Amino acid sequence: MLTGTDITAGYRSAVISGVSLTVRPGRTVGLAGPSGSGKSTLARVLALLHKPFSGTVEIDGETVTGFRFKAAQRTRIGVLFQQPRLSVDPRFTLRQAIAEPLGHQEVGELADLVMLTGDLLDRRPHEVSDGQLQRACLARALALNPRYLICDEMTTMLDASTTAALVGVIRAYQARTNAGVLAISHDATLLDRWADETVRLSAPPPR
């Protein structure tokens, strides 16, 4: 299980306070709530990228002590963001981007999984569409066989058919590996279809 318990987190001041959320293996939890309610902040805490002010994060029974990219437990969690162009080095080809966590360039199976052909793998981000780049980001997120996948507005930039294709790839990965998924979206219809249950954060207090 990936569990956040009594999480209070934010920047100068807290944006979420005393929030608890559990993602069980094999399950998909949706995370909804108005803009500014702290969905991305909670996602970053659960992805071990942002240290909460208080509260604990546990992965499969182990309490997390190190936050940020280098934390050893990070490799158990894959993350996908809304804007693939901000998360891929523009100098990399898609093949290099997918290979980044692997340490070798054999990305064939991962590319097949997300339906990227060889021709696309040799292009750089500015030569492909947002959907094609997000496919590469999904392949990269799955490269180390994460136990949990956190998708923060992963499909906001994408059309309906690419959205359906990526959700299908994630479902198939989940069926194969029993991974748990946290899916953040503004799209209630998508979450209704995709998630087994949805947690809603409430609106932030007025400033």
Ligand SMILES: Nc1ncnc2c1ncn2[C@@H]1O[C@H](COP(=O)(O)OP(=O)(O)OP(=O)(O)O)[C@@H](O)[C@H]1O
């Ligand atoms: N890096 C940051 N530094 C300072 N404040 C931030 C930072 N990131 C987010 N915030 C603030 O924290 C609050 C919650 O933001 P967050 O992105 O977590 O909410 P959200 O629910 O994901 O919003 P949205 O649906 O618009 O993406 C907002 O007021 C935002 O301005």
